[in-house]
Amino acid sequence: MSWSIAELARISGVTSRTLRHYDAVGLLPPAWVAGNGWRHYEREQLLRLQQILLLRNLGLGLRGVAEILERDSRDGTVVVLRRHRRRLIEEQERLRRQLGTVDRTIDEMQEGGTMTADTMFDGFEHNPYEAEARQRWGDEAVDASYERMKGWTPADADKARTSYGRVHEGLAALLAGGVAAADDRVQELVDLHYQVTSLFWTPNAEAYRGLAQMYVDDERFTRNIGQGNDALVAYLRDAMSVYAGTRLR
Amino acid sequence: MSWSIAELARISGVTSRTLRHYDAVGLLPPAWVAGNGWRHYEREQLLRLQQILLLRNLGLGLRGVAEILERDSRDGTVVVLRRHRRRLIEEQERLRRQLGTVDRTIDEMQEGGTMTADTMFDGFEHNPYEAEARQRWGDEAVDASYERMKGWTPADADKARTSYGRVHEGLAALLAGGVAAADDRVQELVDLHYQVTSLFWTPNAEAYRGLAQMYVDDERFTRNIGQGNDALVAYLRDAMSVYAGTRLR
DNA sequence: CTTGAAGTTGACGTAACGTCAACATATACG
DNA sequence: CGTATATGTTGACGTTACGTCAACTTCAAG
Structure with missing residues (x-):
């Protein structure tokens, strides 16, 4: 009652390369490895993989995922998730700013404007002048x-x-x-x-x-x-x- | 009237490594290279660098920056910026979803809940049961x-x-x-x-x-x-x- | 001439796999 | 039983935009 790497991959929707990677970084070792080197997974690994994919869906990196699974406590998880939440918010803020600047730039260019930064070198007529x-x-x-x-x-x-x-x-x-x-x-x-x-x-x-x-x-x-x-x-x-x-x- | 790589770096606020990288990928070749291999930059390169940094601030990758600078036309720029805009919006949407899920997960865990995906394996009591x-x-x-x-x-x-x-x-x-x-x-x-x-x-x-x-x-x-x-x-x-x-x- | 500052070219590390390549093994079939 | 096919394995490079050494050369000052 065990699955090969390709079977687990099909069941879970990831590639076998991903499963090998998770093995390589120690995140999801197979249940056992046969004498010929073939990896075999059982239900425990399927459940762990399920958790991993769930956490990855939150945008966590493999490091964060590993941290949560290692701690294996509600409090530890919440700590990591809060930290991650802050990072997501920062990212969101950065994107918001960039999108605003892009929009403004597109508008300016469509009105025949140019793309000179007013932040630099207006000082001495460097620039087009x-x-x-x-x-x-x-x-x-x-x-x-x-x-x-x-x-x-x-x-x-x-x-x-x-x-x-x-x-x-x-x-x-x-x-x-x-x-x-x-x-x-x-x-x-x-x-x-x-x-x-x-x-x-x-x-x-x-x-x-x-x-x-x-x-x-x-x-x-x-x-x-x-x-x-x-x-x-x-x-x-x-x-x-x-x-x-x-x-x- | 030319700057060394370190001088241009200080003036523009990037590292000399970055300038070498931009040279290596063909984005910003020096004005001329001396017999001893030293790079020398002039005002033209400073202005180009200014454009590069401006575009990078929009979140564009070096490829997009190069594309805009090569086309060197208002229309071409707008095309690339629109495409970039769409990517930014997708990113934003992804972040929004992830943040929502993170928030919900944190709430659930604080109320003593667990982290089982309802998306999988509720089918036959795989899972804790x-x-x-x-x-x-x-x-x-x-x-x-x-x-x-x-x-x-x-x-x-x-x-x-x-x-x-x-x-x-x-x-x-x-x-x-x-x-x-x-x-x-x-x-x-x-x-x-x-x-x-x-x-x-x-x-x-x-x-x-x-x-x-x-x-x-x-x-x-x-x-x-x-x-x-x-x-x-x-x-x-x-x-x-x-x-x-x-x-x- | 020595020394320090600044320059150069590699080359590895980063994140999370995708994508070959080269090779071994298992399985089905004539 | 030999062979074709599917599946497995372990490398190893590519991706993005540089940061960070390392090893070595060159310029300017004392």
């Missing part, structure tokens, strides 16, 4: 900017990647709240903007005002920064202008 | 049942794994709808129940009635079948009894 940047500020300035990036610490790089986005978000909230461009909270964000910009080059008051005006005049920047909210870009310009007047020279 | 089954129906009957499983086709196995669940679900719906146990729709489900049971053993009218009564008398069966809905189990018994009277002898 580099030729113009060379024309506007000169070759040495652009090359010097690239050179400067070599000295970045990991923290600098992180700041360059994330801070523009935070500035834009923060300013949008303040603008929505009716806060004046000269307000300290706004100027604090502009200070962050200036710091990030300084990772690429160091504008003086005049250059910083010019940069601010360019955000408004050049629709590519307007789109990229404001994401459709043109008032935000004007707000940023005003705030940068104040900053230039009070903190730069 | 085998000793009793041997006592009730005799060793030969049980062994013959195991033997019979050897002859299952994949379709049989699938039926054994899924059909009891479908019967219980269907009956619950009919019961909720106030349909009589002798109704054709109910009897059709019972027929499926009988077919599945027959994969394990072949009850005659008397044995089938006895089985039905046992579902009601033994609380382990009642719990497993009814999931808290005791009326459902009684309903099943009545329906099986009708079936035995009209279709079996």
Whole structure:
């Protein structure tokens, strides 16, 4: 009264390769192995396999399955399942974010938009506008900017990647709240903007005002920064202008 | 004006190993390689890397990223993104189901329940009750049942794994709808129940009635079948009894 | 010239099997 | 009884996107 590997496979709906794998990792050894090497399974193994497949259906890995079956206690099982539950929720959250970004990206592209990350390299016209940047500020300035990036610490790089986005978000909230461009909270964000910009080059008051005006005049920047909210870009310009007047020279 | 691999890594926030990998798979070859084998990257590569990381953030695999960058067209990008979107949604759905099952399992276990799949092997008292089954129906009957499983086709196995669940679900719906146990729709489900049971053993009218009564008398069966809905189990018994009277002898 | 930082090319490990390949054994049949 | 066929066995590679050594070379500074 025992089944061969293929019989158990048919009965349970997995492949014999899977059963051999479970044997190899010690999760489901056969009841006994004949002299010719053939594996034989009995009802005990069928029941264990049933448990294994049940747990695998929950998304558990073989490690988690093994842990539960080894502990063989209600409490132990609940502990493992709770941990697994947290991981599932994290996964779900990640998928939710990715799906949202994908949807937004598809929409933008269908409206003729492009795929530039606003998280990076808006700083000195790297990106589609580099030729113009060379024309506007000169070759040495652009090359010097690239050179400067070599000295970045990991923290600098992180700041360059994330801070523009935070500035834009923060300013949008303040603008929505009716806060004046000269307000300290706004100027604090502009200070962050200036710091990030300084990772690429160091504008003086005049250059910083010019940069601010360019955000408004050049629709590519307007789109990229404001994401459709043109008032935000004007707000940023005003705030940068104040900053230039009070903190730069 | 070029960066070494470590410089580009720091700037972009990935490891140099990743950059070598992208080189190896042809996703991001360096601008040029010096005579000593050192990789050198320029602004073009930085921009491409930026795109790569952006797409990876959407959850795309390197294959998908490469496909988008190779096509280099709005339409092509949208096609790939839509396909990716569908995969994300499927993943999300899978996670949702798993999370639901995990939650239900945790609840059941905390109420002192166990973890038996109702999808399989409720058929002939395999499961915790085998000793009793041997006592009730005799060793030969049980062994013959195991033997019979050897002859299952994949379709049989699938039926054994899924059909009891479908019967219980269907009956619950009919019961909720106030349909009589002798109704054709109910009897059709019972027929499926009988077919599945027959994969394990072949009850005659008397044995089938006895089985039905046992579902009601033994609380382990009642719990497993009814999931808290005791009326459902009684309903099943009545329906099986009708079936035995009209279709079996 | 030594040393340390940074570069290079392998190569293994990860998760859970799918998919050959090469070979042995069991079973049915003429 | 020889043979075809089904079924079994043990490797071993492939998959995904790198992380993590290891062994060795090269560049820059003191």
